[in-house]
């Protein structure tokens with residue numbers, strides 16, 4: 001076992017508990033911070049333990065976009081949506097291979113949760129306008145105005161502290177203490193080598209998945225080992241390791257959120273909004289290779305299969321303006337990832353593409369846009385205008401964002417044992433839990449990651465808070 005995943009389960013008798021609290025939450029990303037707010041609302045004492053010096057997680061690296069149905073922000077914008085539509089879109093994308101009860105529960109809770117975060121805790125969500133992500137039938141993406149998860153994390157951290165949750169940073173949990181099937185506490189390792197044991201009545205695992213652990217990746221997702229990893233190094237797979245040691249049920253371990261557009265060598269994720277606004281991709285041979293509108297997650301593997309695992313985003317000024325609403329895109333522009341030329345020939349030369357082949361591809365795309373021919377890869381190009389000069393290109397590869405497999409949970413986030421019954425005081429939320437994307441990358445619907453972080457965080461924190469408050 002690598003150092004990264006060296007975590008343990010120990011009998012409670014071996015603990016030397018220095019202090020105690022009611023609910024411990026491991027991890028201060030979206031899942032952990034929302035769980036802490038939710039448990040505080042029940043009146044529970046909450047300690048959040050975060051390995052880093054300040055909260056970040058994959059949440060801070062994300063675009064911070066969360067799908068939700070029936071929110072006040074949607075109502076104000078005149079968008080009609082429903083819990084059933086959202087649940088149906090999630091199931092459709094995952095080909096029905098999901099835990100239906102969890103999908104329904106998350107679809108129902110996420111709308112009211114975003115309203116609660118906005119109204120009760122002043123979290124800066126807006127409704128994302130201007131384009132739709134593949135698979136979402138209506139406008140339902142909500143996110144910080146900067147479209148960056150950094151702002152979401154700092155808002156949530158401020159709210160959690162204001163609500164009275166205690167946040168201990170530089171506090172990496174390496175051991176869970178158990179008695180029978182109950183978790184009695186945890187051991188925290190500090191950067192100076194000291195250790196502290198903390199007793200609790202309920203534990204919420206919110207320490208995300210295993211995309212940052214090469215050993216677990218080579219076991220479950222060996223073909224993604226060479227993909228650009230854009231998630232957080234703290235995604236060490238601790239929840240999975242504890243789950244294995246406890247006899248918990250793990251599910252969908254081959255599922256992950258990939259991304260088919262990571263600028264290289266800059267290693268910056270380029271918003272799929274470019275593809276949804278009329279952009280397309282070609283490989284080094286100047287040829288298209290997959291339908292860009294199926295979803296960005298499964299597109300990562302398509303890109304990785306191209307010569308030298310390389311491809312190019314091709315778009316224009318109009319798409320560029322859409323991209324400029326995204327923090328990551330602006331960062332990529334600043335880093336010099338964008339190539340722009342007044343002509344297609346000039347762009348092909350600047351990107352090192354075979355000019356004739358690229359022009360042929362572009363001409364074909366023009367026929368698809370005009371409705372004169374059908375794209376053999378299955379994309380409907382007719383909904384957006386043809387690209388116009390000046391033209392843009394970005395050299396990209398396929399990326400791994402976070403894993404979607406994890407601890408199987410009930411619809412409130414309580415962890416299941418192998419065999420199906422539930423641990424009495426253990427919950428999991430976000431990347432620590434099994435996702436809602438089915439068993440593979442192609443089932444990931446945009447926003448599934450934060451939807452289950454925030455939705456399960458809300459549910460798990462609430463139930464854990466209620467459980468410890470029972471007389």
Ligand SMILES: Cc1cc2nc3c(=O)[nH]c(=O)nc-3n(C[C@H](O)[C@H](O)[C@H](O)COP(=O)(O)OP(=O)(O)OC[C@H]3O[C@@H](n4cnc5c(N)ncnc54)[C@H](O)[C@@H]3O)c2cc1C
Nearest residue numbers: 027029030031051057058059062173234430431447449450
């Ligand atoms: C580039 C990128 C863009 C993305 N964009 C989106 C998007 O727009 N919408 C969307 O829905 N999803 C997106 N995602 C996915 C999304 O970021 C994740 O699904 C989500 O952030 C998971 O939240 P979390 O709270 O479970 O984990 P995290 O945010 O990763 O938080 C887990 C925390 O646990 C801490 N931790 C881990 N182990 C321990 C331990 N043993 N002790 C103490 N602390 C520990 C970590 O340091 C970390 O802070 C994106 C991901 C990436 C990488």
